[in-house]
Amino acid sequence: MSPTVKYKKLDPRAQVPAYATPGAAAADLCALLDAPLTLAPMQRALIPTGLAIELPDAGCVALVYARSGLSIKHGVCMANGVGVIDSDYRGELRVPMVNLSTESYTIQPGERVAQLCIAPVWQANFAPAEELSDSQRGAGGFGSTGKL
Template structure:
């Protein structure tokens, strides 16, 4: 299986895995100069690369880096970014600063992680009746503490 990466400009870095056990690939900010993100602000941070996922049965999921999220409140704006298998444009990471302090992203800094996952695409079947379960239509908290 192969993840094809096309570097789009100088300073771009291909995604890397930190260890053999890493589930995701680190994504790097491709910036000409540092980028300050104010508290509550969301910005699209370029990575400088485009990619081709292994096949149409895959999706790229962009998640927060734990350290940036916990220490600095920097998380993906949309919680998890979804990169479809047919997208060929530059990968951007929408980051939101949820902290009370500004954060400056340095050129080349690791800003997020990319996980490649399989996608299931079942046929949609409209119905008037769904199979019963023990839970039924119990919503949020319905299986929690009593």
Template sequence: MSIPTSALRIKFLRESSRANPPSVATPGSAGMDLRADIDDETLTIAPGARAAIPTGIAIEIETPGLAGFVYSRSGLGAKHGLTVAQGVGVIDPDYRGEIIVWLLNTADEPRTISRHERIAQLILAPVVRPVVIAVEELGDTRRGSGGFGHSGKV
């Protein structure tokens, strides 16, 4: 299976980030791993605390209609409790500043990350800007306005 490609211009803000650029782990990986470009060798995040982790890069997405999305790395989140603090970070196509990843420690004990450790993954995905149309009524559906738990557990 071939994954489509798009040009992504990367500006390295520090030499340490140039030596450890974002990369994909396998040919089939959906996301590029972002690395911690921290000043110290390690950074410890207390239980329940958040930390802003610089990546040392800024990007320019060349393909119109795409934006960057920063997701948690599954192993870091599931095994160690370090997740992207806001759920998913959005990198707007016109943003040119450093990508900062906010990590949240959901574990019951402190977690430490190391300089250049893979901390999150960047995925480019299409975006659609809606044209808002005010209406008095919405179309009918089988579900209607049924909310949480409406369809049952099974």
């Protein structure tokens, strides 16, 4: 069952998030710009989308991810890695971007700049513990391999 996510266009030019293919896990978010915006190397900018969303309940989170094509081809990615949109946020979706390349990159009005993924979320109950159970990896691992 797919959740229904309500959206509001804050600007009539805003583009509704859309899945590029039937198998896409995330919908594209597009830049709402009056003119092209050039990011110099190492420059950051907050890119508006002109959209606000309402998640169905506290059991959902919206996650904003970089587009891999922009990252790999041009070195342009999200400044914060992954954006977390809580279920009670109603403001404009804006994408913090950074140009990690050595060359300038120009973001065009309407360009797909990020991906929006809706996922389930659980709020944990945190409990103090004197000891934690053993695991195969243990406490001394580095990364996923447990090795340097």
